[in-house]
Amino acid sequence: MKKIIARGAILSVLLTGIGISCKDQFLDVAPTGQLTVSNLNSLNGLEGLLIGAYAQLNGRGYSQTASSTNWVYGSIRGGEANKGSNPGDFNAITPFQRYEVLPNNGELNARWNNMYEGISRANAVLRAIANASSDVTAAAKQRISGEARFLRGHYYFELKRTFNMVPYVDETVDYGTGIEKVPNNVDIWPKIEADFRYAFDNLPEVQTAVGRVNKWAAGAYLGKVFLYQQKFTEAKNIFDQVIANGKTSNGTKYALVTNYASLFTGENEVNSEIVFVTSNVANAGSSDAASGDLNLNxxxxxxxxxxxxxxxxxxxxxxxxxxxxxxxxxxxxxxxxxxxxxxxxxxxxxxxxxxxxxxxxxxxxxxxxxxxxxxxxxxxxxxxxxxxxxxxxxxxxxxxxxxxxxxxYVYTKAGESRLADVSNWTKGWTGINVNLIRYADVLLMAAETEIEAGSLTKALEYVNMVRARxxxxxxxxxxxxxxxxxxxxxxxxxxxxxxxxxxxxxxxxxxxxxxxxxxxHRYFDLLRWGLAAPVLNAYLAYESKKLPGGFAGAQFSPNQDEYLPIPQTQIDIQGANVLKQNPGY
Structure with missing residues (x-):
């Protein structure tokens, strides 16, 4: 999986294996840069489209803040960290730590565009697979469609918990007919839930490559979606299955690794704690294959x-x-x-x-x-x-x-030669994979469900497993x-x-x-617990005494700051009658 992603742009992947005939029809040249439907519907074409959908997990082509790692949206907004550096460098991030983000902030638009780019790529897979060529077996169709719907569910989940009400577009929408103006007037939780349920029911229990999602990754994510909706019984039932049966890409049963640090340095990338992970590689000819979303940190x-x-x-x-x-x-x-x-x-x-x-x-x-x-x-x-x-x-x-x-997610000195990408201006681009869901996260989510719909004793057991490590x-x-x-x-x-x-x-x-x-994770946890306003205002009051230059006067406003504003750029494109702005903006 890492090697495939390392090839860079999706187009180069799609072109792999497409032959050129030397018959007398060679003068009938297709337009340069276009791919035919038959190219895309082959097994190679479908795999190429799918790799493109995976590639957006790191926000490639957009901003360091746009990706699924959520260092700004989850950790800075959750009070775990501040922007850092100095006041002038990348100061578009500063409003996020002060809860003063306006609809015209360009980072919002980058986040929106990246997630919808991922959705568009997942939809392209599903659209193409409906007319798959004869080299695509029924099992391959089932697996590829499961992966595509998992990824689509993920990108919509990120949009939902960032902006709340967002437009929903699936593979049935024909982008060429002008139907792309879709209002944000429907709650998309049922759609997200359906994608992960489909993935759970159709993906294999074990995949052969790190980075590809399997049945148990889908189950963990489905449980997370239930948890966000406070469907504790449903979440507990699915977490029970994942904990009892879940396996990683090499068939190893999920378990906590002994060495906590090895989860973040790249020395132990294939391990029993991986549930859902980005896939990166260094020095593959372009820093696009590396983890550029964390290159400032x-x-x-x-x-x-x-x-x-x-x-x-x-x-x-x-x-x-x-x-x-x-x-x-x-x-x-x-x-x-x-x-x-x-x-x-x-x-x-x-x-x-x-x-x-x-x-x-x-x-x-x-x-x-x-x-x-x-x-x-x-x-x-x-x-x-x-x-x-x-x-x-x-x-x-x-x-x-x-x-x-x-x-x-900083490489060790011992691992620098393997993990530091030197093809760009800083070695902050790396080949370290980034965990989006790991087994400790699953155990702690399961502990929450045990408290609400199960057993306090079982919740204690799960928490103490994490503390024992x-x-x-x-x-x-x-x-x-x-x-x-x-x-x-x-x-x-x-x-x-x-x-x-x-x-x-x-x-x-x-x-x-x-x-x-x-x-x-922190901001989104506080939000779903209903604690964002009291916890973050206490945090701001405390932190402003330490760092008045970054925090003096900052305040979290209830009934506004829970969700970020719909990017003004998108409202301008779609029309205010199509996209409705969030309250307070």
Whole structure:
């Protein structure tokens, strides 16, 4: 799958295997650059169209913010990180962290266009497969249509949770007849659900290539769609099946990998935790094959992706880093942060804010969850296998972005030669695959459904499976002398922590923040829990004291900011009588 995607543009894939005849009809030349229906309806043609639909997962051809990794839409808007860098660089992102996005923001239009491009490509597969040529077996039709509908469901899911009411176009719409003006007046949850149900019922249990979705990826996603609609019983039933039977692309049963860091560095790309993943490759002749959507999110100056001075974006927030503090029993020091109790000195990590790298600094010696140092780059702690993180020397503008730097999906120094793409201006393009759904996410979603429609005991079991992996000493970051880099203390929850639904909800929600931090889930979780306004306004009040340049005066407005505005460009194209703007914009 990676090798196919690495060929670049979809056209080059579609042309593969198309022969040229040397008969006397050679003078009957088809128009240059056009593909015939027979080309597209062959097995090679259908596979090429399908690869094109997969390719949009990374937002290729649009913006770094447009992709399915959701570092802006899920993590920055969820309070896990800020834009970072400095105030002037890519300042179209700053309104996202301040909840001040206007309909004319170009990043909104890039997001919209990318998702509908993916939908268009999935529809093209389904349209072509209806008249498939004789080399396409019934099994191939079933598999390809299942993958296409999975991808279409995914792109519509992203549009739904970003903009809420969006137009729905499927393969039955003839784009050449001017019917492309479709209103956004129908809730599309049933359509999304139907696509994932079809994929679950028709995809094989095992695919032969990493990156191709299978039955169990479809089941996990279907359960997620149920969860977003608060259909807890339906979600529990499907998660039960995925947990009991789910398999990865190589036939391995889903399981948590032992080494947490290996999920994000590219050293262990084929593993038992992959459910749904983007597929990337470095140095394939074009950076289009690499993961360009995360290419800004690297330490500034001489660190990885240097020495060109790139880029320092996506800096973890003070609140997010504080969340990893634990008590002497190895439990979160303040679960109530999930409901907005952020401003407590006993929760704050010691930082080097305001200190030059040449000035002495000793990291916090109080207990912390070890996942902190696989997620947040901080002064005095090894940054993967590069160096001890030097603090301000690797931060572009500390007063604007703070003292921390992103750590997930950064290649190791040992893996640089394989994973850093050097075909563009920065080595931030990489061959690291990015997990969109992984097994820990499935377990924690399943825990939510057990709380609401099943068993608190089972929910406790799932959460403690995730915590037990984090507690494995292999996940304790080490200093060069072999000692632990910090005071890592983490333990399973006791049964008393799940004695009531309310307490269990708090624990699961906070565990998602810790386990899945900076992976693009947080904002959407807060939204579906109905906690976006109280949690994010508490976050803004706290963070503005630390970084007034980026947060002073920012506020989340209920009944407006839950969803982003429909891009004004799209309303101008379609007409205000076709596309209705979201409330408050």
């Amino acid at each position: 690297w330490p500034y100056n001489t660190g990885p992706a240097g020495p060109v001075g790139c880029c320092g974006f996506f800096q973890p927030s003070f609140d997010f880093a504080n969340s990893f503090r634990t008590n002497a029993n190895g439990l979160p020091i303040d679960q109530a942060q999930a409901n907005g109790a952020y401003d407590r000195p006993e929760n704050e990590l010691k930082t080097d804010m305001g200190l030059a790298s040449s000035e002495p600094f000793t990291p916090d010696t109080r207990p912390v969850d070890p996942r902190l140092d696989h997620t947040v780059g901080r002064r005095g702690i090894p940054y993967l296998d590069w160096v001890i993180f030097p603090g301000q020397d690797w931060i572009r503008d500390q007063p604007f972005g703070g003292p921390y730097q992103n750590k997930k 984090a507690a494995n000493p292999i996940n304790f970051v080490k200093l060069p002398n072999g000692q632990n880099a910090a005071n890592y203390v983490i333990n399973p929850y006791p049964a008393s922590a799940f004695a009531t639904k309310e307490a269990a909800r708090e624990a699961v929600r906070f565990e998602r923040k810790l386990e899945l931090g900076t992976e693009g």
